[in-house]
Amino acid sequence: MIQRRTKNMRRILSAMNYTGVDRLYRRLDCELGLILTLHRVQDAEVREFTPNAHLTITPEFLDFAIGLLKRRGYAFVSMDEARDRIKRGRIKERFAAVTIDDGYRDMMDKAIPVLEAHSVPYMIYIASALTDGSVGLWWETLEKIVEQQDMLCLPTEQGELMFDTSTLNRKASTYLEMIDYLTTQVSEQQQRVVVRQLAASCGIDADSLHKGQIMNWDDVRTANASSLCSIGSHTVNHVAIARLDPDAARHEMVECADRLERETGERPDHFAFPYGHHRAAGARDFELASEAGFHTAVTTRPGLIFPEHAQHLTGLPRLSVNGLFQRQRYFSPLTSGLPTLLNARLRRLDVA
Numbered sequence: 001m002i003q004r005r006t007k008n009m010r011r012i013l014s015a016m017n018y019t020g021v022d023r024l025y026r027r028l029d030c031e032l033g034l035i036l037t038l039h040r041v042q043d044a045e046v047r048e049f050t051p052n053a054h055l056t057i058t059p060e061f062l063d064f065a066i067g068l069l070k071r072r073g074y075a076f077v078s079m080d081e082a083r084d085r086i087k088r089g090r091i092k093e094r095f096a097a098v099t100i101d102d103g104y105r106d107m108m109d110k111a112i113p114v115l116e117a118h119s120v121p122y123m124i125y126i127a128s129a130l131t132d133g134s135v136g137l138w139w140e141t142l143e144k145i146v147e148q149q150d151m152l153c154l155p156t157e158q159g160e161l162m163f164d165t166s167t168l169n170r171k172a173s174t175y176l177e178m179i180d181y182l183t184t185q186v187s188e189q190q191q192r193v194v195v196r197q198l199a200a201s202c203g204i205d206a207d208s209l210h211k212g213q214i215m216n217w218d219d220v221r222t223a224n225a226s227s228l229c230s231i232g233s234h235t236v237n238h239v240a241i242a243r244l245d246p247d248a249a250r251h252e253m254v255e256c257a258d259r260l261e262r263e264t265g266e267r268p269d270h271f272a273f274p275y276g277h278h279r280a281a282g283a284r285d286f287e288l289a290s291e292a293g294f295h296t297a298v299t300t301r302p303g304l305i306f307p308e309h310a311q312h313l314t315g316l317p318r319l320s321v322n323g324l325f326q327r328q329r330y331f332s333p334l335t336s337g338l339p340t341l342l343n344a345r346l347r348r349l350d351v352a
């Protein structure tokens, strides 16, 4: 099911592509490059209820996207090199850096072979408790719950909230309402408890649901053995840093880096804010990431990289390779930077 917002965005991107306004803008503007975000790469599957479809692309589209950027003259670089280029400022050639969040196991089978075939460097951001298997993929558990049930009862401090989830439309709206509740009304810790209890009440075992979906430590070491791969930190518990007090936020950043150093023998210099949107990471958190010693930290705020980002290396925007926009007519205008600039009301910097 495709939401109205996605349909409108597709129309806008297609219009930019067919009129060529994005290509005209690309010639006029002067960004340094872009940092791509990947979450999951899987073969296409047909399912009706897929609220997390934006997080998954096919191996074929990844291959296409890299090919397109190469043909347009982008230099694919590591995050170390991206940082150096941002600090150096403008050079003629644009850069592209590939980043992978969470370390889903399908990256090993479906994404890394494509990246290696193109000799493209890639950064995998690991959340240590996800890799341990002690923290679950709660957003996917919630998807399974809403998909399976026709009616849901969510216990809250204000009493029980009932949701009719008998149709696809109602499932979609319920999923969004629940995500909003879980990311604004309860703590990060409580959020996991609520989803686990809700799953149990529906007969779903949250622990076994995602077994084997995330790379284990051997997988991380295997990936890291490639000269193209780097490992970055993504917090211990995959939490929205902005919702934590400073000590807890610092602990999430540093403890994960310590663990990665113990597991791989290398201390990570780069960090990705889980979720990465405005409510999950803000100016205070960009400062904390800098104090924790990270050379860069990336968000999911959409945007390209400009010379001004040299002063904001721990609050960098990225461009999601989005599963809902897996067509040249959508992806090509996105890489021009025009849609994200319009979305940010013509501001190149979004670091507040």
Ligand SMILES: [Zn+2]
Binding pocket: 101, 102, 234, 238, 274, 275
């Ligand atoms: Zn993540």
